[in-house]
Amino acid sequence: MAIHQPSTLSEACALLATHNRGSDRDLAPSPLVPIAGGTDLYTHWPQRPDEHAKSYLDLSGIEELRAVRWRNDSLTLGALVTYWRLIQDRTCWSALPMLVQAARQVGAVQIQTRGTWAGNIANASPAADGVPVMMAYDAVVELVSSEGREEIPLADFYQGYKQMRMRPDQLIRSIRIPRRSFLFQRFEKVGSRNAQAITKVGVAIARSGAGWRVVANSVAPTVCRCPTIEALLDDKVTVRGPDDLATALSQDIAPIDDIRSTARYRRRVLARLLYFALRESCSAFE
């Protein structure tokens, strides 16, 4: 196993350009896997010798990636910003509270001190808890490579299970989240227990001048917005109970049976989470 430990972003991009680009894969050196907090990469480590044969790019020495920048209209998180960092940030509690709520639900303190928001995005798990709240807040992902930078809305970032609009020579540099005034926001996570459980079904809901955002996790190949439900809320369609949401939901989600839960459970529970959360704020919900 080889590990590269650059101290600047341009060094990191140059390493990725050499290792992770090129049409002739056979001639290129072995591709580099970026490491942020390592909380996804190192689980079961001793039992995964295949992973030991790979080459890694440790981002932890790149200071500029640790920055948290509050502006009047946005929050920008460098790629090394951890959950713990935002749990400690009082501005975040009032300006973007779902970030704090989700952070406190990720694993346990020892995971929150290491795990990063960018790592949560790039791991591309459909069960990620940071991704739905960032997506409900209309976050934008900034990518960099030696060729330049580009921005992609998080809602357009995933193309299928573990498929992202990010080339192997690109890194996430930052995540930008617009600041808005919200009329309603709610994050719900259901796992098999309260402590350190991966989500069976979850949802982040936000309503601002930009409209409704409803983002669900663990119910499709990727974390996903629910446009049919969002339209139903915008149109103030009368909803008499959770079952009234089922038809709209079935157009938005595609849950499966897996080790954590069943498709049926996920459909039913998501409809109920939505109904009982929204009943508080929507007059169209009876």
Add this chain to the structure above:
Amino acid sequence: MRHQIRVEVNGKSHEREVEARQLLVHFLRDELRLTGTNVGCETSLCGACTVWMDGKAVKSCTQLAVQADGCSVTTIEGMKQGDTFHPVQEAFWECHGLQCGYCTPGMIMAAGALLKENPSPSEAEIRQSLKGNLCRCTGYQNIVKAIAHAAQGGAQ
């Protein structure tokens, strides 16, 4: 590939050459012979391997030794100051916060990190801080009592 690292552990600087793939927990146990930090699962779940890295609780089985280069690490062996036990250690003794003791070093490191941030936590905050630590013996009640007791005694 081997790497030269320098890590401060319990106030003492150590320089070693390590394999890139070596986990911090194995560095602490096998290279430095600090065997108070336990391994219960290596899947990042049980928390028995909890240590502080630059003052924050982390699971040392989810961390490479090379990434601790330049950092300061505190293990259970570093909690005692001279002949005086850390208040959380005292409280585990007084409140019988352990049975077999396997989870205890990790519990004490998690609790110590909580009390540094929040010297008088509520019971809910104590339980929240132990989400990442499993105990197969005690049923947690006396662990929670011990941490509350340490907090009342004025842990730093």
